[in-house]
Amino acid sequence: EVQLVESGGGLVQPGRSLRLSCVASGFTFDEYAMHWVRQAPGKGLEWVSGINWNSGALSYADSVKGRFTISRDNGKQSLYLEMNSLREEDTAFYYCVKDSFSWHYFDSWGQGTLVTVSA
Amino acid sequence: EIVLTQSPGTLSLSPGERATLSCRTSQSLTSNYLAWYQQKPGQAPRLLIYGASSRANGIPDRFSGSGSGTDFSLTINRLEPEDSAVYFCQQYGTSPALTFGGGTKVEIK
Numbered sequence: 490e491v492q493l494v495e496s497g498g499g500l501v502q503p504g505r506s507l508r509l510s511c512v513a514s515g516f517t518f519d520e521y522a523m524h525w526v527r528q529a530p531g532k533g534l535e536w537v538s539g540i541n542w543n544s545g546a547l548s549y550a551d552s553v554k555g556r557f558t559i560s561r562d563n564g565k566q567s568l569y570l571e572m573n574s575l576r577e578e579d580t581a582f583y584y585c586v587k588d589s590f591s592w593h594y595f596d597s598w599g600q601g602t603l604v605t606v607s608a
Numbered sequence: 609e610i611v612l613t614q615s616p617g618t619l620s621l622s623p624g625e626r627a628t629l630s631c632r633t634s635q636s637l638t639s640n641y642l643a644w645y646q647q648k649p650g651q652a653p654r655l656l657i658y659g660a661s662s663r664a665n666g667i668p669d670r671f672s673g674s675g676s677g678t679d680f681s682l683t684i685n686r687l688e689p690e691d692s693a694v695y696f697c698q699q700y701g702t703s704p705a706l707t708f709g710g711g712t713k714v715e716i717k
Contacts, residue, residue, distance in 0.1 A: 594658040596655050598652040
């Protein structure tokens, strides 16, 4: 069974940084692209960033480009999101998501971790 | 960036009825690369349909997807109370930006 467990969320002041982590199990981690998708409370889904299996291809939504950095450690079966210069509009649940292959649909989701950016 | 427009915003139906949800894309999708997700309150989204019409593992055959080009739909036959949720469509035909529709809320009376 695929499991994705996020951690690292919390309350942070505007302009500060936060690092999210996701530990994966139940599948061969280094064979799949992985993504972060966020959802502001009561709102829709927004793709944030994706990384291919060997970290050779990284992509970001325009809303986070230059501020967020995605990375992965295949040996630790882990996905990360380094978030800098946080803004109030970054407040959301952040989901770690498994791609079905590489930039396709998302076949497994973590339960999410809440990031609240507020003074 | 491809924009996805879902309609209606909310659908209120009775158990046993059929729900038809629409997702329109601003550009024609490569190979009908469109997926549907179901999200119940307090839960993460769950994959229902991929490739516009293929059901994901474990999804009841009451759920079906159809469409091509820029017009897609999700049909839920014989609605059950547990189908109450928000449904999102997502395109993966154009990399790298993967975009979602705004969602349709299905309420069961």
